[in-house]
Amino acid sequence: MRAIQFHQFGSPDELFIGEFPTPEPSEYQIRIRVKATALNRADLLQREGRYPPPAGESPILGLEIAGEVEKLGSKVQKWKIGDRVCGLLASGGYAEYAVIHEDMAMPIPNNLDFVAAAAIPEAFLTAFQALVWIAKLQAGESILIHAGASGVGTAALQLARLIGAKAYVTASAEKHAICKSLGAEHCIDYKTEDFAQRIQILTEGRGVDVVLDFLGASYLEGNLQALGMDGRMALLAVMGGAQATGINLGMVLMKRLKIQGSTLRARTLDYKTALTHAFVEMAWAHFASGQLFPVVDCVFPWDNVAEAHLYMEANRNQGKIVLSLQPLIYSGKPSG
Missing domain, CATH: 3.90.180.10 (Medium-chain alcohol dehydrogenases, catalytic domain)
Known part of the structure; x- marks a missing residue:
């Protein structure tokens, strides 16, 4: 062949x-x-x-x-x-x-x-594993999906909508339209906005229940800030680095956060x-x-x-x- x-x-x-x-x-x-x-x-x-x-x-x-x-x-x-x-x-x-x-x-x-x-197969099975098996996303909850216009991101947006969760995404400005068409409640331009601050504003200080992340170290502190009480984060890649320094782990304790990594x-x-x-x-x-x-x-x-x-x-x-x-x-x- x-x-x-x-x-x-x-x-x-x-x-x-x-x-x-x-x-x-x-x-x-x-x-x-x-x-x-x-x-x-x-x-x-x-x-x-x-x-x-x-x-x-x-x-x-x-x-x-x-x-x-x-x-x-x-x-x-x-x-x-x-x-x-x-x-x-x-x-x-x-x-x-x-x-x-x-x-x-x-x-x-x-x-x-x-x-x-x-x-x-890859996009939807990865998203399904992260949202349903790892994060156990429920109807009425909220999720922050990074790289919302990626293959996994577009699948995760649709699955979140199917579950009945409210989805926020990060993506460059030119990709916001497709994310909104797939059910994103709000789109955050990661190039010009602080996503953690925007999430706090959009959720009136509550934070999100779930974060789906592919960046790793470069987004870790922001993700911890964006998560609300008893929040869960599914980490699927470390495109932004694997070594994180200067992170306040007190947020993990005080918010009772769960962080789980997985490859498929x-x-x-x-x-x-x-x-x-x-x-x-x-x-x-x-x-x-x-x-x-x-x-x-x-x-x-x-x-x-x-x-x-x-x-x-x-x-x-x-x-x-x-x-x-x-x-x-x-x-x-x-x-x-």
Whole structure:
């Protein structure tokens, strides 16, 4: 098969499409003929040599796929050849074929094409894990979502709305419109405003119940200030640094705060299948009805993968960036 690979760790220029052994499904796996995959920050980090795949997983980039079932493992019972599925991978998505455990695959709703379906797994499963399993967000509560226009941010906004929570977001000013369209109560321009101060004003000093953060050290003090009594923070990345100094931990004590970090890629198969099943049970009917939907910023032909990586590195996207392995009628936003 053909797959996107890289000559050595480094810039997007190292990426190329070349021959790679086609994976064979184990007894409980299905092999997917990939029609589309989507970019994630983890792909950029892996390309740079800073986020290797879990032991035993494919060295190929790509954490999510959409396509058709092409081959069944000997004990697979849930799928048949030709079924349209999408799913979360530990790696291997940037390829013509990928294998996935049958319990990790999700049926693509009839109203979604492969491009849209490829934008669901990582963003929505990550957001679902953070909001429902970690933070236990409830109806009537409030949440501050950082990077509100990112893939996970746009998914989290929709899930918060579905739960019945009030959502505040941080995003650059040009991305506020999409956040509001997805249900954000207020948008805070992180470039010109102090988000912690704005949250105190917007909530009349109560603070928010939940914070969803990807920045880490650079936002920690502000997050502690923004949280109200018994607040919870889900930390999913440390894009703003992993080492925090000069933080007043007295706020954690006085407000009875809970801070939990989590990654999804290295979780056990049992955990990820349980998460997938819980997510499908809660949300899948809402995708079919259109109440939930993946936000796709742009679509690149997969042989333009270097351009797609540069686009993400420039932080230009509002929603997901998708790579299509099929001929495109359109290719999304211009990348110039």
